[in-house]
Amino acid sequence: MSSQHEARIDEIRRHPDFAALVSKRSRFAWLLTVAMLVIYFGFILLVAFGKEILSQPLGSGVTTLGIPIGLGVIVSAFVLTAIYVRRANSEFDALTERLAQHTERS
Numbered sequence: 001m002s003s004q005h006e007a008r009i010d011e012i013r014r015h016p017d018f019a020a021l022v023s024k025r026s027r028f029a030w031l032l033t034v035a036m037l038v039i040y041f042g043f044i045l046l047v048a049f050g051k052e053i054l055s056q057p058l059g060s061g062v063t064t065l066g067i068p069i070g071l072g073v074i075v076s077a078f079v080l081t082a083i084y085v086r087r088a089n090s091e092f093d094a095l096t097e098r099l100a101q102h103t104e105r106s
Contacts, residue, residue: 012103021095028087032080043073 012018046054046069054066 008103012099015099015102017095017099017102021092021099024095025088025092029084032084036077036080039073039076043069 047066054064054069056065057063058065058068
């Protein structure tokens, strides 16, 4: 890597917008990760220790409460992903664009 390239990387790393982007993105990603882990492991704990809850029938058919709860775990992964993508496409992309414009001018 050339020294000019390394200097540009250092300039980007020192820029306040870069620090803000890394901080906000990391904090938000960890928040969503913890939310998904709570949902997933909550379901696993319910499977292990709450069989009577999951085995409750819904209506007069053979479907139990465990089916919609399990589907909810799967759907929650898609919802949390959509939340991240929406924020990434708005706030995080705006910070990235500001940072790119600044480094192009330098």
